Amino acid sequence: MSDWASALSWGRDESELVTELQAGSETAFDWLVTHYHGPVFNLILGMLGDVSDAADGTQEVFLKAFRGIRSFRHGSSLKTWLYRIAVREALNHKRWFKRHLQKNVSINIEPQEGHAAIEVPDSGASPFEQLASREIQVAVQNALQQVPDVFRSAVILRDLEGLSYEEVAEVLECSIGTVKSRILRGRRVLRELLEPLLGEREAHPAAPTPEFSGAFSAARVATVSSHCTLLRVSSAGEENL
Numbered sequence: 001m002s003d004w005a006s007a008l009s010w011g012r013d014e015s016e017l018v019t020e021l022q023a024g025s026e027t028a029f030d031w032l033v034t035h036y037h038g039p040v041f042n043l044i045l046g047m048l049g050d051v052s053d054a055a056d057g058t059q060e061v062f063l064k065a066f067r068g069i070r071s072f073r074h075g076s077s078l079k080t081w082l083y084r085i086a087v088r089e090a091l092n093h094k095r096w097f098k099r100h101l102q103k104n105v106s107i108n109i110e111p112q113e114g115h116a117a118i119e120v121p122d123s124g125a126s127p128f129e130q131l132a133s134r135e136i137q138v139a140v141q142n143a144l145q146q147v148p149d150v151f152r153s154a155v156i157l158r159d160l161e162g163l164s165y166e167e168v169a170e171v172l173e174c175s176i177g178t179v180k181s182r183i184l185r186g187r188r189v190l191r192e193l194l195e196p197l198l199g200e201r202e203a204h205p206a207a208p209t210p211e212f213s214g215a216f217s218a219a220r221v222a223t224v225s226s227h228c229t230l231l232r233v234s235s236a237g238e239e240n241l
Contacts, residue, residue: 014078021069033062036079039161040086046156047090049145057089064089080170083161087153087171094149136197143193151186158183 020028040061045054064085072081144152157168158179168179 015074018069018072018074018078022072029066032065032078036082037062039079040082043083043086043156043161044090046141046144046160047087047149047153048093049141053093057086057093061086061089077167077170080163080167083157083163083167083171084173087157090153091149139197140194143190146193147186147189151182151189154179154182155186155190159187 017028017031021032037058041054041058044057044061045051048054048057061082065082068085072078144156147155153172154168157163157171158165163171165176165179168183169176172179172182
């Protein structure tokens with residue numbers, strides 16, 4: 001079977017991919033990296049907030065996956081298995097960093113193609129509106145870094161990576177009830193961190209020009225979007241866990 005035909009088959013039947021991976025197939029491993037590199041990178045980026053650290057962590061995740069694939073149990077999910085390795089890698093990095101160095105969180109955050117970490121859709125906005133939206137994205141990402149790790153990982157997996165509660169529970173190796181509790185508490189912390197930003201803009205509009213008036217409007221929309229759609233931290237979202 002050709003490499004292309006194999007890739008199509010693996011997309012339909014993960015068990016065949018696992019078999020090939022455990023047999024040491026370089027083609028299968030290339031497919032695994034190509035298919036999951038973006039999501040794994042963005043998960044670690046959300047956990048660490050630094051592009052360079054996320055790139056290093058992603059490389060380490062796939063090295064560990066390559067070394068540990070023979071112990072992978074058929075019937076499990078490759079995606080949740082890789083995400084579990086990624087979460088552990090990010091947490092290990094943070095623990096190591098706290099012990100050895102002090103470093104400000106980078107705001108130069110450019111997620112890789114795949115599952116975007118924080119993204120406000122482009123609707124043909126003016127440069128002023130784009131600037132406001134970018135400021136909101138940075139604020140949301142920085143706020144995310146202040147959420148405790150145990151809650152942040154659950155929020156990222158559920159709200160940014162789109163995993164089901166069952167998948168998040170498998171990644172974090174805890175019960176679904178614990179997952180829902182962590183997500184609820186993480187969303188509340190995130191909302192508390194972000195609400196002052198919106199309140200400050202509303203309380204001090206600083207008589208913007210027509211152009212900047214549009215930018216402030218865009219910022220408000222982006223903030224609400226970040227609250228309610230991307231991160232689901234509205235009160236209604238919490239009630240519907």
